Amino acid sequence: MKERGVPIVMYHGVGPDRPGWPWNYLFTPADVFERQMRALRDEGWRTISLSELRAHLVSNAPLPPKPVVLTFDDGYADNWIYAFPILEKYGHRAVVWMSVDFVDPRREPRPTLADVWAGRLREEALDPRGYLSWAEMRRMTESGLVEVQSHAMTHTWYPCAGQISDFHRPAGVDDYEPPLWLGWNMFPGRKHESMHVDLASLVPYGTPIYVNAKSLAARRWFEDEGLTEKLREHAAASGGAAFFEEPAWREELLEIVRGHGEGRGRLETESEYRSRVRRELVESRRVISEELGSKVDFLCWPGGGRSPETLRIAEEAGYLATTTHFEDRARRNRFGQNPRELSRIGSGSPWAWRGRAFKRTGPGFFIANLEIFAGDEKSIWKLRAYKLQYILRNSFRGER
16 A cells, blocks of 8 residues: 655635735635634644654654644744634644744734633734744744744845846836835845835835846846936936826836946856855754754745755755745655655645635645545545535635
């Protein structure tokens, strides 16, 4: 009999959508999450740690009959406010992948869903926007149910070539939506505020947006600051936001680029790139370990951005294993596979279909997805039936 695979489930946020947050499609409603956690318990699944999984991959150490690993990317505050009380309620364990640059500096933990259940406040008083603080992460790790592992430091995007692809301008002009990383990179000390404060609105109009890539996945392009200043000055002198109401605004900025000369910045050397990646991986590991007094042996690549070179650096930095590209179903986390590579799957909420993100999938959908990864081919038909039922139910009345 073929050994069952061990699903590693990828979540991001749990709870209500955040007004204006462009990645709301990544967030699972709290009631949907609770039904999933109840189904895990009722169906006999047992949540395990990454260390237990790795011991199995390396030496075939025994695992419970239906093991699963739950993980949360990015370290959103709702992991403490909504997800943790539900995990506690059902006795489940989980992993938070934390990007250190985003840690909230507050000293006292925020109220949680547990306070709502105890009657100490109304749920409307909870504010899940933002990112975890060290105090909140300590509470979770001290419970023995949550481990915090590395999601590197920056979790951003950097210019990777000298070609300008766009210019920063008011949101909505020519369907423009400012990329979050534009504000993150200009105000790195305020990343934890980025759900409360529109950091991109603080970036001067006219700022060039270069061809870019995930921060760990490519060498960084250092832009020509002289050109950037010229573009910003022209936009400001021409009326600021009003400048972009003129039909020729783009041509005016491109004329400045042509006159100044595009591509006059410089690309990181290979040595600089390797040093930067190593610094992100080593520092994130050190900081998390020192703040929480716990071991940090695993790494989740931000946005999946990795390469053979970064994998080698991660091994040199002391990580025992890192995540693969999302949903690498060729790897089922079984004994005998490369123990340094961990394959993950989505939770089924949200579930993407034809460009739409459906969040209110039922627990049967969730369990069938786990069973398929574990190796139960019959569950493929269950999942297809759930998907068809879900599509038909939502085609006429919209998702509820």
